[in-house]
Amino acid sequence: MAFDQNSKRIFKVVGSRPPRPDGVEKVTGRALYGADMTAPGMLSGAILRSPHAHARIVSIDTSAAEALQGVKAVVTSADFGVPDDEFLRDVQDNCMARGKVLYHGHALGAVAATSAAVAKQALALIVVDYEILPHVTDVDAAMRPDAPVVQEGRSLENVGPGLSQNVTSYCEFGHGDLDAGFDQADLIISRSFKTAATHQGYIEPHACLASLSADGRGDLWCCTQGQFFVRTLCAGILGIEASQLRVTASEIGGGFGGKTTVFIEPVALTLARKSGRPVKIVMSREEVFKATGPTVSSSMDIKIGMTREGRITAAQAQLRYQGGAFPCGTVEMGAQAAFAAYDLAAVQTQGWNVLTNRPKEAAYRAPGAPMAIYAVESVVDELCQQLALDPLAVRLMNAAQKGTLSSYGPTFDDIGLRATLEAAQAHPHYSAPLRPNQGRGLSCGFWFNFGGNTCVSLNINTDGTVGITEGNPDIGGSRASISLMAAEELGIPYDKVRTIVADTSSLGYNDVTDGSRVTFSVGLATIEAARSAIKVMCGRAARIWGIEEDAVIWEDGCAKPAGPNAGAFPPMSLAEIAAVSANTGGPIAGHFEVNADGAGVSFGVHLADVEVDPETGATKVLRYTVFQDAGKAVHPDYVEGQMQGGAVQGIGWALNEEYIYGADGRLQNAGFLDYRTPVASDLPNIDTVILEIPNPGHPYGVRGVGETPIVPPLAALSNAVSRAIGVRLNELPMSPPKVLGAIMQRG
Amino acid sequence: MVRVKIWGSLRPLADGQSEIELEARTFKEVLDQLGARYPALRPQIKRGVSMALNGRIYREAWFTKIPPESEVVLMPYMAGG
Amino acid sequence: MRYERPQTATQAAQLLANEPGLARILAGGTDVLVQMKAGMVTPDLVVDIKKIAQIGNIQSEEGGYRIGAAVSGAQLGEHAGVCAQWPGVVEAAQLIGSTQVQGRATMVGNLCNGSPAADSVPALVAANAVARITGPNGTRDCPVADIPAGPGRTTLTKGELITSVFLPARPQGAADAYLRFTPRTEMDIAVASAAVSLTLDAQGRCCEARVVLGAVAPRVVLVAEAAAALIGTHLEPPALDAMVAACRAACAPIDDKRGTVAFRTQVAGVLAKRAAVIAQTRAGAKS
């Protein structure tokens, strides 16, 4: 779908900021989330989790639990099949351990009982005999040939010799002659970096309500970023047909990538099947931290060469990501994203994915990119410091643009990086004075953005209103954006459109709400669905007027004769056409199904000012500005919201958030008290500057905006703190003990 | 004739080449011919590859037409958050 | 689990004394409910003390204030008299948790929870506060400093409950201050903390001081050498340096997920110095 070339168009409603359609439900407490649904005869499900980081399950005795009054079903891996498909098997094994528990918190049994209290009691009655195995949680340790092996036989053909079996895959990208490039450099800096695993930290714990009757028909209500993918996974694991399992996405209390897979849903369905009753499972916060997907932790080496003038001559990155106890493909994305912002003659990135005894990583906003770009942007900043160059000017000098051969292979089309950098350079924030102990940091960010499988059905109601059925859970206001695009295309007011998110039986397959895809892909499909409905409406008007269909055009919400030759008829509005639809051929609708491509990459630039307390190492964020290209901001409030929310998640990642493991391999901070997401008093306002450089792949020029904003804060904060204290920091989070340690070492 | 660029870690599986010339008019023909010529690439193709055509990433669309003189780059299949 | 809501402290003490299983006192509940949720404690009996007469009140007494065991942080912060006389105690109590937790959490609960990182305890010890205890054998008074016995433990015996703490009267020129370090601005547990209570004479010279550290040892630490370093001075830099050195020497912290030995020791000194200066400024303003 190409950008509409007539799109010097003046948008009428796209770009405005109307109230979101789900607003009243959400401010009155009526919106129904994962844990808010009940069913008659419902049982409470609860899950038994491993206290060990790594152990063989010698035996599980569930007899005492089964005998407890009120217990209706107990399940273990013995109640599940073994899927042939490796990916599906991994998903299932993560939901219910088979043979071994692979991390602290790994599920290995579950009960359904008449109350939550009885279920909890029953869990305590399950007797497990564990044979404790050596464990490994650090990525570098896990790569060593003598490391404890998390899973045997999972290395792909591309992993080189001399490494532990924990290394599951290797990748390499780049072009040009590195040696020649480094030879041209006046200064080469090599640094090693580490970043901790962080959690998406959505406030709503995973929750679901499952029923599966004796005839094999099932219903599942759950909070998810993708009800269709949940259906694929659950139907596959349960061995039932997709048509027999209807999955309804509840309102979702945050996901950020973490709700793109299943953890409890197959367990609830299995309990429901065994008990013959509906089963609800709601995770505790502790379970969310222990057993859902944080992001990867990383260990990275970066080497960059620069001329005295600031031109980068060669760049190299080696990235090692641990993604928990199951294979993942996250380092590929980091390796491709690492140098995306730069126009480089010689670049190489290498990546290794590694297994450890930690929960399986899940996607988290631009998965794999933030840590790689943090390391790269840190070294670029240090080069600028040492060569006494302006860091923004250096970024501009080296910025990728249309025609640049990207570090991951393709040549860039229209991208907004230069304009974004120029906007940052011109902004008063960049030239504002700083006081002692303060520092300013800058970082570029990048994400690929994706499209994907999308279906939209658009119905013209006889009263002139419009209903849109789409299949992607609304996380950040997408129902508003989709309604806006439909209203724009149809030429009717926004409040005449209502968009709903359908269950899996009501619409064709939709990919998960991920990859910053919804406003782009669902928007695109909505525009096309509206266009097909418009074609029908023009046809109806043509018949009423007795003229040729192609002599009718659609303008300002009305069918009109194309010109004086077509005849002199007063325009017919959408409502007028809809009112007589029964007489003119029946209901009017449009629909569109596509596997959308052309999402267009996204760049952002962040500026951060911090002040560091030199006596305690505490960092205070004083000022923060986000610059990002949105292509076209459909609902600017929610574009800003993505930019602000992503930035603050990145700030948390940079300063305090981390998974902390003890020597025993147990997670020590499975709660919001010691997993420190930023609170309101930690932050300044997050200022935003939206740029609109149309995406050539969308009729309105829309670009996804959701993921890029989490990428730059890591380096922006690290560069700011490093400049404030006069010592380079190479590890996240920059918790006060680390910062104070660096200050004291500096002397 | 299209020249298909492959990423670094695939090169050892394709006789060390970084660009491969193929007679292909669509993404599917690219995949089929790569797999036929270099069987070692088949596991990765099965796991998922995307194609960047003149800078635009097509994740799955087999029948994406490849005009002459196009830049064709293979990429690992990716997903976001 | 049984739930009881006695009307008098004596009844509460009897309930606690007579319970053969595990008993817990419920005032604000902000620790005990978290422990129950985590499965750390499964009480057989919970004694809600909030219906006991006067236990939710703040009363003037001998120029000081008696703070009932069920007085929440929010309630304390709304009491102009206590805020004026013991600003450090109030600011310590008000650092316990969020606004929501402030609506419930009590200083006595904070004390009895036995955490070495409890915010109000260093300030209470610096204030020379005295706990009033009712037990099966009657009522006794005990300095707050003598209540903590180590992480999660107190010196209270079975059946005893603290019904109030007494904050004594203040002379002219006296003030206190409390500071803690946390990675976030709110919603955190002290990594290190310091309370300083001091009195200035008419010349502005420190004539009396108590310096107390939290989260740097199994129990709250009253650092007599630190106080001695301040007494007789105007808190000039050498005096403050000596106090900081004494504080750091008194630290015996642990490495854990919240901080390291080195960090806690270093920061405890910084906080003590800053708290001393704040207390001095407050005292100066009052003299």
Place this chain on the structure above:
Amino acid sequence: MKTIQISTTVNGDALETLCAPDETLLDVLRNRLGLTGVKEGCGTGDCGACSVTLDGRLVCSCLVLGVEADGAHIGTVEGLADHDHLHPLQRHFIDGAALQCGICTPGILVAAKALLDRNPDPSESEIRYWLAGNLCRCTGYDKIIKAVQSAAAEMRSA
């Protein structure tokens, strides 16, 4: 465990219910009284999603036992609007895009109302510290703070 009967007033309505002695007020409100606008984000008082007022004091309902509500007045998000007439905070949250996923919104609205009831003209810093116990992971707080400020301004001028 034997249940206890409690009489409580929720959003002005006198209600009676049974609850187990170890059941939290949060569970009583959600599971026994059907007030699912009160959300559970952590169960340990660290996220504020379950914020309610208890006799006028802002509390986390996960840190209150249900039995403690006997004889008390509880206020939840369901009581903010007067029939179909939204509270200014609710309107400003919608108009100012101060919610994205909305799971933290009920707790934040209850907390913000408790603030404005005490202090009709809070500074930005006062709002940020008052709401520090209410985690939001979507918005970065920016639009929440601004919505509270604009609602407060409207309420002052009313």
